[in-house]
Ligand SMILES: Nc1nc2c(ncn2[C@@H]2O[C@H](COP(=O)(O)OP(=O)(O)OP(=O)(O)O)[C@@H](O)[C@H]2O)c(=O)[nH]1
């Protein structure tokens with residue numbers, strides 16, 4: 001059950017900052033605001049007021065604003081107080097608001113109320129969280145289009161088409177002797193097949209969406225001392241990995257990331273793979289092999305002394321490092337489209353390597369104007385809907401219309417789970433519990 005108390009939370013991160021935003025939502029928001037500013041103002045909607053806020057024997061000059069329902073984020077009466085930043089002041093103001101009858105908001109409770117009050121669909125709320133958590137341009141874009149209801153539009157359109165078919169079938173079910181004409185059957189089948197085709201496309205392209213959301217995993221492997229760690233540092237412009245001239249420096253897997261053309265690339269630097277009797281190094285080598293298996297692309301590193309003979313069925317690039325000391329002959333003998341010469345030391349070709357990784361993983365798959373499913377929950381719902389539609393299509397000529405109708409209804413419900421129209425309370429609670437506090 002949703003608690004319908006007036007709730008309060010800090011909407012900005014805890015800690016020292018220029019300003020802190022405290023958000024209050026619920027029926028008592030306005031009266032609480034009037035009490036803490038010691039003035040019974042009839043606030044103009046959405047207008048900022050500069051007011052003294054009184055709390056715990058202290059006062060702060062704050063900007064306060066009142067959003068009367070339904071024109072607020074949650075759809076309830078909402079107050080926002082911009083106090084001076086700093087954990088102490090914001091905490092004390094929140095304590096004051098609590099003492100005036102509000103309760104502390106749970107994670108995602110503001111968004112959950114927005115959902116319950118019909119201000120947002122579930123996928124839109126998830127889009128907001130994706131936008132907040134975005135680390136790359138494409139992640140932000142995907143979050144923003146979800147938030148703005150792009151997916152909801154598509155899903156509702158398919159649901160509407162299914163509703164029309166259902167209405168037609170249900171009407172005719174009342175007349176068991178009714179015989180479908182060939183044209184009528186063809187029309188229904190055509191519509192189902194078309195939805196099936198579009199859902200298949202969404203599922204197929206979701207692999208790109210998952211790469212956008214999770215980033216592309218790039219494993220850096222090779223013999224000891226070829227410059228794997230140096231390369232991780234050069235690609236990410238950090239000093240995250242320890243570099244020494246001692247072979248066998250890296251033991252554990254080191255992770256670092258960079259953004260290139262709006263996409264996050266997650267690098268995994270590994271222990272040099274070779275025959276070793278050292279117990280710690282052996283574990284490191286095992287981990288290197290595991291990393292190789294989990295990667296989306298593998299950089300096989302070699303240098304002037306060591307080739308890379310590691311076998312993988314993943315997309316890979318042969319990176320010959322230390323171009324600054326490698327002779328021209330070696331360059332010429334190894335030229336092909338999957339090979340690149342770089343120098344982690346001088347930075348030569350490091351950007352071209354980034355482009356090559358981009359080309360081999362996502363460049364051909366990505367269209368920045370397209371909507372990709374990036375959320376595994378949405379992908380699962382689409383897969384379920386597609387299965388039900390497939391059942392309806394395959395049984396269409398061999399079974400009774402009430403069975404077809406029930407498959408179509410199930411497809412409709414699965415699609416409805418994306419927007420939250422047909423979810424049960426437990427699932428909804430689970431989704432919002434992953435949100436941050438104050439959102
Ligand atoms: N000249 C030159 N030296 C490099 C380059 N990249 C790395 N080195 C040197 O090669 C040695 C090994 O570098 P690392 O980055 O530690 O090599 P690694 O492959 O991570 O080695 P392990 O962790 O031991 O497997 C260091 O002395 C680096 O300074 C390069 O581009 N040019």
Ligand SMILES: [Mg+2]
Pocket residue numbers: 228229230241242249250269270
């Ligand atoms: Mg290393």
